[in-house]
Amino acid sequence: MLIISYIALCLLFIVYLYTLSVRIEGKIINVMVPYLIITVPTLYVFEGIFVYLSEVQNYTVEYLFFYTCYITYIASFVISYLYTQRKPIYNKSNTKNKPRYVFTSLLFTFLAFIIYLPVLMEFREYILSPRRIYELTRTGYGIYFYPSLMFSLVASICAFFTYKKSKLFCISIVLFNCILIF
Incomplete structure (x- = not known):
């Protein structure tokens, strides 16, 4: 207790x-x-x-x-x-920096899916039971899992920056990455 x-x-x-x-x-x-x-x-x-x-x-x-x-x-x-993070950062350059968070979040989501695809293809019968996939992939599959997890997290963070532009896009990217992670 x-x-x-x-x-x-x-x-x-x-x-x-x-x-x-x-x-x-x-x-x-x-x-x-x-x-x-x-x-x-x-x-x-x-x-x-x-x-x-x-x-x-x-x-x-x-x-x-x-x-x-x-x-x-x-x-x-x-x-x-x-x-x-208290001090403001002033940009003195003449170029306009337009962050491409939509593209970046889509790119990292795609990379996460592609990197994790070998595990998904090999264990497609256990796709709805991630615990079983974990039991079967304890050794040798970390090279697919950890980069995929990192890319999913980066994609989710980039998607949060698009929340003001498109709430539906932000929520859908974050949900897809959460499903991919779990």
Whole structure:
């Protein structure tokens, strides 16, 4: 029960960090959103359910250490990001920089899909059970999984910058990448 209480406390601290970043930046979609989408369900919700349903009381110290490390990591990242971004950056060049976030998000989504395609093709019968794919690909498939995960995260971040232009595009790219990740 101590483990579940500590996981809940860590989740409350994550929510506090998110509200702090919303208050300082003034934006709902900010630096914490990718962490909230990807990590909160896996580390805090599903892991809490797993701890509740299984007998892992012998690993209390390990869980406390693990979650303390995660909280330290994300807290240091968010606080350093929020409090080092105070100075405005002035662009003195004559060229107009028009970021191509739509193209970049589509490109990284395509790259993520192409890189993960060999795993999807080999294990197409398990496409709806990612746990089984994980069991079968424990060794030798990291070269496909990790770059694909990185490209999906970068595509999702780039898609968030297109939110003002097209909400439907932003939501569809983020949802597709979440499906590809999970």
